[in-house]
Amino acid sequence: MKHFFLTLCLMLACAWPTAQAQCTSSNTSFKSGETLIYDLYFNWKFVWIKVGTASMNTTRTTYAGEPAWRTYLITRGSKRADKIFVMRDTLMAYMSDNLTPRYYVKKAFEGHTYRRNEVWYSYPKGQSATKMRYQRDNNEPSFHHFTSKYCQYDMISMMMRARSFTAEGMKVGHRINFLMADGKTSEWQSIIYRGKKKFKMENSNTTYRCLVFSFVEKENGKEKEVVTFYITDDKNHLPVRLDMNLNFGTAKAFLTGARGLRNPQDAKIK
Numbered sequence: 512m513k514h515f516f517l518t519l520c521l522m523l524a525c526a527w528p529t530a531q532a533q534c535t536s537s538n539t540s541f542k543s544g545e546t547l548i549y550d551l552y553f554n555w556k557f558v559w560i561k562v563g564t565a566s567m568n569t570t571r572t573t574y575a576g577e578p579a580w581r582t583y584l585i586t587r588g589s590k591r592a593d594k595i596f597v598m599r600d601t602l603m604a605y606m607s608d609n610l611t612p613r614y615y616v617k618k619a620f621e622g623h624t625y626r627r628n629e630v631w632y633s634y635p636k637g638q639s640a641t642k643m644r645y646q647r648d649n650n651e652p653s654f655h656h657f658t659s660k661y662c663q664y665d666m667i668s669m670m671m672r673a674r675s676f677t678a679e680g681m682k683v684g685h686r687i688n689f690l691m692a693d694g695k696t697s698e699w700q701s702i703i704y705r706g707k708k709k710f711k712m713e714n715s716n717t718t719y720r721c722l723v724f725s726f727v728e729k730e731n732g733k734e735k736e737v738v739t740f741y742i743t744d745d746k747n748h749l750p751v752r753l754d755m756n757l758n759f760g761t762a763k764a765f766l767t768g769a770r771g772l773r774n775p776q777d778a779k780i781k
Contacts, residue, residue, distance in 0.1 A: 574607070603615070664692070702727070
């Protein structure tokens with residue numbers, strides 16, 4: 512479910528300026544106590560089966576003695592899915608009060624492999640610097656460093672910052688690029704704006720007005736659409752649906768619960 516985590520963060524992202532002060536952002540979309548719940552489905556022999564759940568929670572806290580936001584994203588496979596593929600993933604990020612990234616960790620037990628990815632952020636002389644640590648199973652960890660004049664983000668801090676932006680002025684086909692640190696490297700990623708669409712939630716009468724985006728990757732010199740995701744077209748900017756094309760099949764994620772929201776759900780039609 513690597514792409515489930517990745518696409519949750521690719522929401523309304525923008526190409527940000529270079530100075531450290533401009534890596535900050537105001538928050539208009541969430542508050543302390545927000546919790547989102549998802550059901551995960553996988554297409555197995557042309558049948559969609561539920562394979563697990565995911566939950567995301569954001570709270571106010573402190574980091575290095577300063578006010579901060581802490582966000583957890585936890586995914587758990589079901590007992591039924593464990594017979595095919597075990598998945599126990601936890602992501603956590605700390606951001607300063609102004610949403611500047613401070614620390615990120617992903618602990619993933621997938622199949623028979625455990626991985627731990629960590630990122631520490633600093634901002635020397637107006638630049639963005641990351642120290643990254645990667646460890647697989649009980650092997651010796653590897654450390655990596657990257658410095659750029661452009662702001663860097665991890666999966667979680669990108670998502671939380673981007674939720675306060677809008678798609679106003681974007682035309683269908685607009686491409687968005689940004690730097691993402693994952694614990695081993697910091698690379699440019701791209702998403703494409705696909706426009707607006709009304710989406711009726713599976714197994715429900717609820718319909719949302721959504722902004723639609725695609726995450727693309729290059730494979731043998733050609734772009735491949737990996738995920739299509741639907742974001743509510745209101746101030747909350749909640750990801751309500753993800754359609755994922757994985758190496759071993761296709762998967763979907765649907766929002767099933769949301770509490771502690773900061774703003775009214777204006778994109779919810781019924």
